[in-house]
Amino acid sequence: MTVKKTACMLCGNNCGLEVTVEDNRIVKVRGDKDNPRSQGYACRKGLSIKHYQHHADRLYHPLKRVGNAFEQISWDQAIEEIASKLSEIVKAYGPRSLATVAGGGSQGCPSQIPFLGLLLRNLGSQYIYSALAQELTGRYWVDGKTYGSQALHTEPHMEETDLLMAVGWNPMMSHHTDQSRRVLAKFSKDPDKLLVVVDPRRSETAKLADIHLEIRPGTDAMFYRAMISIVLNEGWQKDDYIDKHINGLDSVLSWGTDFDAAAALKLCELDYGRVREVCRLFTEKRSSHRSDLGVLMTRHSTLISYLETVFLSICGRIGVDGGNIFPVGVRPGGPASETPDEIEAKRWRTLATDFPCIAGCYPPNVLPEEILSDHPERVRAVIVSTANPLRSFADTSAYEKAFEALDLAVTVELSMTESAALSHYVLPARSGYESWDGGMRPLYPKTFMHFRAPALEPEGERLEGGEIYTRLADRLGLIPELPDALYQAADSGNHSAFRAELMAYIGSNPSAPQTIPFILAKTLGKAIGSVHLAWQWFNCHILPPSFNDRAAEAGFTPGPGLGEEIFQAIHDHPEGFWIGAVNPSDYDHFQSLATTDGRIHLDLPELRDWIREIDPEREAAKLEEDKDAYPLLMSSGLHWDLNANTAMRDPEWNNGKRAFTALMHPKDGEALNMADGQMVKVTTEAGSATIELHLSGLARPGYIVIPTGSDWCTRERPTGQMPISSPRTHTETRSPPRPCIDISGAGLKRYSGGQLSLGISKPKLLEESGCSPISWSL
Ligand SMILES: Nc1nc2c(c(=O)[nH]1)N[C@H]1C(S)=C(S)[C@@H](COP(=O)(O)OP(=O)(O)OC[C@H]3O[C@@H](n4cnc5c(=O)[nH]c(N)nc54)[C@H](O)[C@@H]3O)O[C@H]1N2
Ligand SMILES: Nc1nc2c(c(=O)[nH]1)N[C@H]1C(S)=C(S)[C@@H](COP(=O)(O)OP(=O)(O)OC[C@H]3O[C@@H](n4cnc5c(=O)[nH]c(N)nc54)[C@H](O)[C@@H]3O)O[C@H]1N2
Ligand code: SF4
Ligand SMILES: [Mo]
Numbered sequence: 013m014t015v016k017k018t019a020c021m022l023c024g025n026n027c028g029l030e031v032t033v034e035d036n037r038i039v040k041v042r043g044d045k046d047n048p049r050s051q052g053y054a055c056r057k058g059l060s061i062k063h064y065q066h067h068a069d070r071l072y073h074p075l076k077r078v079g080n081a082f083e084q085i086s087w088d089q090a091i092e093e094i095a096s097k098l099s100e101i102v103k104a105y106g107p108r109s110l111a112t113v114a115g116g117g118s119q120g121c122p123s124q125i126p127f128l129g130l131l132l133r134n135l136g137s138q139y140i141y142s143a144l145a146q147e148l149t150g151r152y153w154v155d156g157k158t159y160g161s162q163a164l165h166t167e168p169h170m171e172e173t174d175l176l177m178a179v180g181w182n183p184m185m186s187h188h189t190d191q192s193r194r195v196l197a198k199f200s201k202d203p204d205k206l207l208v209v210v211d212p213r214r215s216e217t218a219k220l221a222d223i224h225l226e227i228r229p230g231t232d233a234m235f236y237r238a239m240i241s242i243v244l245n246e247g248w249q250k251d252d253y254i255d256k257h258i259n260g261l262d263s264v265l266s267w268g269t270d271f272d273a274a275a276a277l278k279l280c281e282l283d284y285g286r287v288r289e290v291c292r293l294f295t296e297k298r299s300s301h302r303s304d305l306g307v308l309m310t311r312h313s314t315l316i317s318y319l320e321t322v323f324l325s326i327c328g329r330i331g332v333d334g335g336n337i338f339p340v341g342v343r344p345g346g347p348a349s350e351t352p353d354e355i356e357a358k359r360w361r362t363l364a365t366d367f368p369c370i371a372g373c374y375p376p377n378v379l380p381e382e383i384l385s386d387h388p389e390r391v392r393a394v395i396v397s398t399a400n401p402l403r404s405f406a407d408t409s410a411y412e413k414a415f416e417a418l419d420l421a422v423t424v425e426l427s428m429t430e431s432a433a434l435s436h437y438v439l440p441a442r443s444g445y446e447s448w449d450g451g452m453r454p455l456y457p458k459t460f461m462h463f464r465a466p467a468l469e470p471e472g473e474r475l476e477g478g479e480i481y482t483r484l485a486d487r488l489g490l491i492p493e494l495p496d497a498l499y500q501a502a503d504s505g506n507h508s509a510f511r512a513e514l515m516a517y518i519g520s521n522p523s524a525p526q527t528i529p530f531i532l533a534k535t536l537g538k539a540i541g542s543v544h545l546a547w548q549w550f551n552c553h554i555l556p557p558s559f560n561d562r563a564a565e566a567g568f569t570p571g572p573g574l575g576e577e578i579f580q581a582i583h584d585h586p587e588g589f590w591i592g593a594v595n596p597s598d599y600d601h602f603q604s605l606a607t608t609d610g611r612i613h614l615d616l617p618e619l620r621d622w623i624r625e626i627d628p629e630r631e632a633a634k635l636e637e638d639k640d641a642y643p644l645l646m647s648s649g650l651h652w653d654l655n656a657n658t659a660m661r662d663p664e665w666n667n668g669k670r671a672f673t674a675l676m677h678p679k680d681g682e683a684l685n686m687a688d689g690q691m692v693k694v695t696t697e698a699g700s701a702t703i704e705l706h707l708s709g710l711a712r713p714g715y716i717v718i719p720t721g722s723d724w725c726t727r728e729r730p731t732g733q734m735p736i737s738s739p740r741t742h743t744e745t746r747s748p749p750r751p752c753i754d755i756s757g758a759g760l761k762r763y764s765g766g767q768l769s770l771g772i773s774k775p776k777l778l779e780e781s782g783c784s785p786i787s788w789s790l
Pocket of ligand 3: 022023024025026054055056057058059
């Protein structure tokens with residue numbers, strides 16, 4: 013029995029964990045008090061990671077679909093067949109015929125992504141469809157326009173803020189910020205701090221709030237416009253800050269003051285006086301703001317992201333202590349070499365749906381249309397990795413149809429998922445507990461690093477994700493022949509000798525930079541037994557000189573030995589360590605901005621018409637549309653203690669818990685004469701499914717809530733035969749069907765907070781900015 017330090021892979025916090033390992037199985041888990049970032053914190057999900065690592069649907073060997081079943085094949089056969097199919101398809105139909113779906117499930121395991129990205133790029137394709145592009149690309153697009161880079165985002169300065177406004181964000185359950193329950197509990201107990209929650213339901217976070225604004229779902233754009241107009245009309249804006257840091261205030265004034273805030277707030281079902289008071293407090297205190305899926309996936313979400321930035325800017329709360337600050341990473345701030353528009357102009361747009369690429373991602377909810385289109389260059393081959401599109405993304409039926417139409421579907425996975433089950437090849441990846449993985453996390457004022465050693469021996473023939481893509485690239489002839497000297501230097505164990513050989517090789521081979529991860533994988537990766545670790549070694553050695561001061565602030569020695577010192581720290585600190593820091597007393601947050609003038613730009617011509625189009629009257633009409641057919645609203649996006657997107661696949665985990673129910677307010681239950689626990693048929697514009705009814709105050713009258721991630725459809729899915737794991741099919745993991753009560757007559761409109769809104773309207777810019785028009789995986 014040994015205790016090993018590692019981390020949780022189930023959300024981006026990557027809390028440090030100590031796992032007790034017996035017979036190569038995790039038997040006990042506790043939060044790691046030595047982890048400087050999480051300090052012993054872990055939520056129910058992290059404490060249950062044995063259910064993520066060990067369950068009946070884990071994969072052990074490469075599989076090939078033959079008819080409706082899977083056969084075990086060798087790695088050589090898998091690589092050979094996939095590579096030859098890939099090259100045939102790309103040769104016959106061009107690089108646009110290849111796409112990947114990746115990213116969402118790699119919240120603790122990002123190392124494989126550069127390898128997959130490189131494979132894709134070397135085959136000429138740009139299509140990376142990612143979960144990010146159904147939640148955050150609207151926000152990123154706005155950040156690109158206002159801050160100059162789609163990679164620059166703000167976070168509330170939690171330690172210093174005195175008023176935190178949380179909109180459409182439920183961190184008490186989603187833990188979508190570091191040590192969330194601990195930090196929020198402390199915050200709410202502090203008499204000098206105020207928590208304002210804007211959420212249609214009495215969420216677990218709303219219960220802690222000093223002020224809970226129970227907004228009518230889908231009206232947040234009206235809410236932000238109202239707040240902006242109140243601040244400007246009351247003259248509460250921070251003129252000095254605006255003079256110094258903001259461009260384009262005139263454009264805001266052109267729509268900001270002349271607005272009927274009272275009518276708007278009436279539509280939001282909020283009290284004008286309370287919202288005015290919140291605005292006053294926000295402008296007077298050291299305030300900060302954070303929104304999440306409740307608005308990122310609601311009506312007008314991209315516009316809301318813009319209005320948030322405007323609100324924070326006029327209140328003078330961006331880039332100030334206690335406000336919204338830019339996390340500190342490794343790269344220096346300052347003007348970007350290319351604007352987001354210039355970058356976008358070089359990227360493809362999707363062919364059938366004409367979506368741009370934002371922050372490197374394409375929206376996964378349009379992929380089925382791209383596959384099923386009759387365009388000659390349509391997508392025909394898909395590699396899925398760290399994602400489960402067949403359950404995670406909108407319109408499962410469309411996805412199923414699209415996957416059946418593919419010439420080649422390859423899924424690289426831990427488990428036999430719904431997406432794997434419809435693929436031609438399924439390749440077993442090592443989990444983050446069986447491979448080296450992790451990385452760097454910009455925070456403020458410090459940057460955190462946790463690159464973890466495997467806690468377990470890999471079982472079966474599982475490989476590191478990076479190794480799988482290296483083998484494919486090699487077979488496809490994408491990796492140049494490397495000199496013996498490079499292999500020898502790698503084998504010598506002398507990292508400086510290897511570094512010198514590598515630099516010499518790169519210096520004399522101008523095309524080498526296009527394949528560096530693969531070169532490292534084949535040389536150093538082979539020598540040290542991990543391609544991920546080899547890639548990390550390289551990353552330690554290419555830190556920009558501007559990072560020297562930050563590394564020194566964290567206790568490292570700047571200079572030529574810095575890369576190796578940090579690489580050594582990875583081994584010496586299995587609990588993670590601070591890799592860099594800035595000194596808050598003399599730190600200028602605005603140095604992060606990537607605009608050429610170092611100011612925040614608020615004039616976004618692309619949004620002007622959209623802003624004017626939304627007024628209380630028109631919004632009221634839109635929100636009432638289809639009310640006869642669909643009198644209720646629904647969010648199918650609750651992220652709570654009993655789910656972790658689709659990644660927790662062991663039914664044991666939630667044994668005896670009501671993990672997957674439709675939550676309805678008891679008042680609605682009474683009005684519809686429905687009882688807690690009965691099965692109901694939920695019908696939306698997208699389809700129908702049967703689910704257990706749960707009468708709960710966590711819902712809001714007229715508003716049904718369904719957790720994300722679970723498989724609640726009653727349709728059978730082909731799962732094929734799973735030779736290595738159990739023969740259990742996915743449909744059997746659900747609770748047994750019971751008699752249904754049909755509430756389809758009542759109808760539901762699918763909607764916000766975890767998927768879309770756009771049953772109601774289809775704002776053009778939302779589409780243009782990469783937020784997809786369809787959602788809800790049913
Ligand atoms: N336990 C658990 N934690 C998770 C995950 C998980 O699956 N399970 N997933 C992780 C991931 S990938 C993500 S992106 C995050 C998501 O983290 P959150 O965004 O915090 O999670 P949600 O449950 O979607 O919470 C959104 C809140 O918005 C509210 N809301 C719904 N509609 C509206 C609206 O129209 N307006 C407003 N203002 N609010 C609205 C909902 O009532 C809900 O309380 O969670 C992460 N953490
Ligand atoms: N209805 C509804 N749908 C939603 C949401 C919602 O609120 N409502 N939320 C959306 C959000 S915010 C998100 S982020 C997405 C998430 O959806 P996805 O992007 O599909 O991500 P996950 O479900 O977390 O994980 C997908 C797969 O990654 C695999 N995986 C985990 N670690 C590794 C690894 O190291 N290597 C490999 N190869 N695979 C690995 C897991 O086994 C899992 O099957 O879902 C979205 N879908
Ligand atoms: S908050 Fe929970 S899910 Fe997120 S990393 Fe920590 S333990 Fe894992
Ligand atoms: Mo997410």
